Amino acid sequence: MKEKTKYVPVPSRSILPERDAERAPVLECVKLGITLGGIKAVEDFNLTIGRTEIVGLIGPNGAGKTTVFNLLTKVYQPTTGTILLNGQDTHGMSTMQVNKAGIARTFQNIRLFRNMSVIDNVKTAMNNEMRYNMVSSILRLPNYRREEVAAHRRALKLLSIFDMQHMADAPAGSLPYGAQRRLEIVRALATNPSLLLLDEPAAGMNPSETADLMDNIRKVHEMFQIAIVLIEHDMSLVMNICEGICVLNFGHVIAKGTPDEIQSNPAVIEAYLGRKKEA
Amino acid sequence: MTMRRLINLKRVEARRIYLTYAIVIAAYIICQVMSSTKILSSSMRGMLVPICAYMVMAVSLNLVVGILGELSLGHAGFMSVGAFSGVAAAVLMQNVIPFAPVRLAIAMIIAAVFAAAAGFIIGIPVLRLKGDYLAIVTLAFGEIIKSILNNFYLGVDSQGLQFSMLSDTTRLLPGGKLIIRGPMGISGIQKIATFPAGFILLMIALIIVFNLVNSRSGRAFMAIRDDRIAAESIGLDITKYKMMAFVMSAALAGAAGALFAMNYSTIVANKFDFNTSILILVFVVLGGQGNMLGGIIAAAVLTILPEKLRSFSEYRMLLYAVVLIVMMLATNNAEIKEFLSRLNPFKHKEAD
Numbered sequence: 128m129k130e131k132t133k134y135v136p137v138p139s140r141s142i143l144p145e146r147d148a149e150r151a152p153v154l155e156c157v158k159l160g161i162t163l164g165g166i167k168a169v170e171d172f173n174l175t176i177g178r179t180e181i182v183g184l185i186g187p188n189g190a191g192k193t194t195v196f197n198l199l200t201k202v203y204q205p206t207t208g209t210i211l212l213n214g215q216d217t218h219g220m221s222t223m224q225v226n227k228a229g230i231a232r233t234f235q236n237i238r239l240f241r242n243m244s245v246i247d248n249v250k251t252a253m254n255n256e257m258r259y260n261m262v263s264s265i266l267r268l269p270n271y272r273r274e275e276v277a278a279h280r281r282a283l284k285l286l287s288i289f290d291m292q293h294m295a296d297a298p299a300g301s302l303p304y305g306a307q308r309r310l311e312i313v314r315a316l317a318t319n320p321s322l323l324l325l326d327e328p329a330a331g332m333n334p335s336e337t338a339d340l341m342d343n344i345r346k347v348h349e350m351f352q353i354a355i356v357l358i359e360h361d362m363s364l365v366m367n368i369c370e371g372i373c374v375l376n377f378g379h380v381i382a383k384g385t386p387d388e389i390q391s392n393p394a395v396i397e398a399y400l401g402r403k404k405e406a
Numbered sequence: 407m408t409m410r411r412l413i414n415l416k417r418v419e420a421r422r423i424y425l426t427y428a429i430v431i432a433a434y435i436i437c438q439v440m441s442s443t444k445i446l447s448s449s450m451r452g453m454l455v456p457i458c459a460y461m462v463m464a465v466s467l468n469l470v471v472g473i474l475g476e477l478s479l480g481h482a483g484f485m486s487v488g489a490f491s492g493v494a495a496a497v498l499m500q501n502v503i504p505f506a507p508v509r510l511a512i513a514m515i516i517a518a519v520f521a522a523a524a525g526f527i528i529g530i531p532v533l534r535l536k537g538d539y540l541a542i543v544t545l546a547f548g549e550i551i552k553s554i555l556n557n558f559y560l561g562v563d564s565q566g567l568q569f570s571m572l573s574d575t576t577r578l579l580p581g582g583k584l585i586i587r588g589p590m591g592i593s594g595i596q597k598i599a600t601f602p603a604g605f606i607l608l609m610i611a612l613i614i615v616f617n618l619v620n621s622r623s624g625r626a627f628m629a630i631r632d633d634r635i636a637a638e639s640i641g642l643d644i645t646k647y648k649m650m651a652f653v654m655s656a657a658l659a660g661a662a663g664a665l666f667a668m669n670y671s672t673i674v675a676n677k678f679d680f681n682t683s684i685l686i687l688v689f690v691v692l693g694g695q696g697n698m699l700g701g702i703i704a705a706a707v708l709t710i711l712p713e714k715l716r717s718f719s720e721y722r723m724l725l726y727a728v729v730l731i732v733m734m735l736a737t738n739n740a741e742i743k744e745f746l747s748r749l750n751p752f753k754h755k756e757a758d
Contacts, residue, residue: 200639226641238636240629251625261650263623265614271621305665317641 133321144208151214153178153198153229153322153354159208161198168194169378173210178323178337181348181355183369183386185362187398190375192358193235196324200232201225213321227255231320233311235358241300245310248299249282251315285313288350289343305336309343314346323347325357337361341368367391374398423528423616426699430612433706434605441601449713452669457709458604459485459666464689464701465611466658471687472696474651475631477541480548481686484521484656485663486678490555492517492664493592493673494585500560506598512670514607514661516569521660524551525653533648536634549685555675561585578586591674592667607665611658612698618654627651692733704733 152175159172165169170193176182184192198205199210203220210217212228220228231252257278263271284291288310292293299310308328315323328339328344343362348355359365365372366386374382374389376398382389389395437454440446463485470478476539496513528547535543560569563582578584586592618624626647629637640643667673689708693700708730715725736742 222638238633240632324415
């Protein structure tokens with residue numbers, strides 16, 4: 128028997144409340160928690176994200192960062208707490224429904240449709256905005272052609288953001304590593320999200336690739352005006368592009384604030400570097 | 407951008423599809439000419455319809471195994487649902503529609519509808535499972551369908567259709583006729599299945615599957631096959647698309663079953679057993695998962711081969727096994743594949 132999520136009607140404060148003043152936050156997590164195999168992987172997680180905020184989620188290995196993403200996208204159902212997405216309670220929703228409601232994500236270990244072409248990866252993500260049914264696809268009715276052409280055009284446009292339109296016909300699995308990461312972001316964007324979750328987008332990239340990625344994230348943010356949450360270990364990236372940062376350790380939020388505040392926070396330094404031995 | 411440009415971009419795929427259509431049509435014309443000029447022996451001519459039926463089965467199973475990526479071991483079950491419902495429909499329509507090809511077409515449509523319904527009912531529990539578990543349960547359902555049909559009696563008299571299970575308790579009025587007789591199956595079937603009908607069914611099956619695969623539904627099937635978690639994360643309704651592929655595949659199998667059954671005078675449920683399901687799976691695996699043309703060729707070769715090997719009756723199964731192994735090695739060997747692709751005149755400029 129699944130334990131019912133307790134609704135806790137206490138809104139927590141956004142990291143940067145002035146950033147999206149007078150606009151409802153895109154996401155509010157209140158007292159979010161999950162117990163996995165008897166261990167409280169995440170507990171009492173409160174986070175409010177403004178409409179166009181870029182937030183970094185950092186913390187040592189095993190702190191529960193990816194678990195938070197899995198909670199937000201309902202890969203795991205939270206044991207306690209509430210997630211409000213655009214003011215709507217996501218209780219009982221499936222991963223698919225959460226995506227329709229506006230959350231798109233990428234994965235730590237890239238999950239592309241490897242045997243499909245690059246453009247088909249993107250077009251698959253547009254599935255929910257296409258309307259033609261099975262009969263029109265089998266009979267190739269006019270609405271099939273119209274929608275396919277429109278989707279093709281939009282997919283190419285999205286790919287061109289990351290300068291990938293020339294690879295459209297290549298199988299996704301054959302792309303170089305960096306391009307695979309970019310394709311995953313394009314695929315997530317194709318679902319028209321209001322919140323984009325990036326799980327270690329710079330993992331395994333060299334410094335110049337990371338710099339490109341940083342530009343790309345900024346570009347996406349400017350073009351789409353959406354909120355972005357990213358998990359990242361590359362501190363230069365996080366400190367450079369994030370407006371707010373949330374630090375997790377052992378499933379608890381230990382600090383929230385702007386990059387400058389986080390860099391000088393003693394609890395964060397302790398979590399990353401350990402404590403000085405006391406005499 | 408026009409549709410032509412879109413096709414241009416997908417030229418590799420499009421070419422493969424047109425090649426498949428062309429080969430099937432060419433093979434049909436050659437077989438027709440050969441059988442009308444009596445080059446084909448009468449035993450070979452008798453195999454043309456079953457080969458067509460098996461080809462449609464291969465295409466249909468390929469939709470589930472190759473495109474959707476789920477292993478189904480009970481496909482003969484849908485074939486038998488189609489065979490029995492199709493033949494029963496044809497018997498009932500015998501006096502209403504005297505023109506055999508129309509009767510055959512309607513019977514195949516009814517068979518497809520019944521098989522699709524069976525696919526839907528079975529799909530509800532089965533598609534909740536994944537991988538090996540799904541395969542095992544489809545195997546069980548294939549056997550269940552066989553058992554049900556082995557114990558099913560259907561008769562018709564002036565009061566309408568009557569059926570009973572386990573034993574014949576239909577108590578038909580005088581002048582009534584028992585159509586399905588449990589383990590005895592249906593006998594006295596009018597052989598109205600023809601080679602052109604088989605060819606048309608195969609073409610329809612190919613058009614349906616190719617057009618479905620190149621649509622949003624087909625992309626969803628392949629996305630689920632490649633990465634289920636990612637497919638969910640971009641908002642695909644996994645259950646809906648799995649069901650769609652499963653039901654469509656069952657419908658095609660049903661039509662193939664009706665075609666197959668109406669080529670024989672007697673049909674029994676035991677014909678559609680586990681071995682038949684595996685045989686169809688072998689067509690798909692040998693032809694290459696997701697490769698429709700490969701499955702069709704494998705179906706033809708593996709249906710003709712046992713007949714051709716009849717003269718070596720003692721070594722027949724041995725040779726069959728050897729051919730299977732050689733084909734499997736050949737289709738999975740990278741070097742042989744490369745050699746074959748060099749022979750293919752269409753593939754020269756694709757390497758860029």
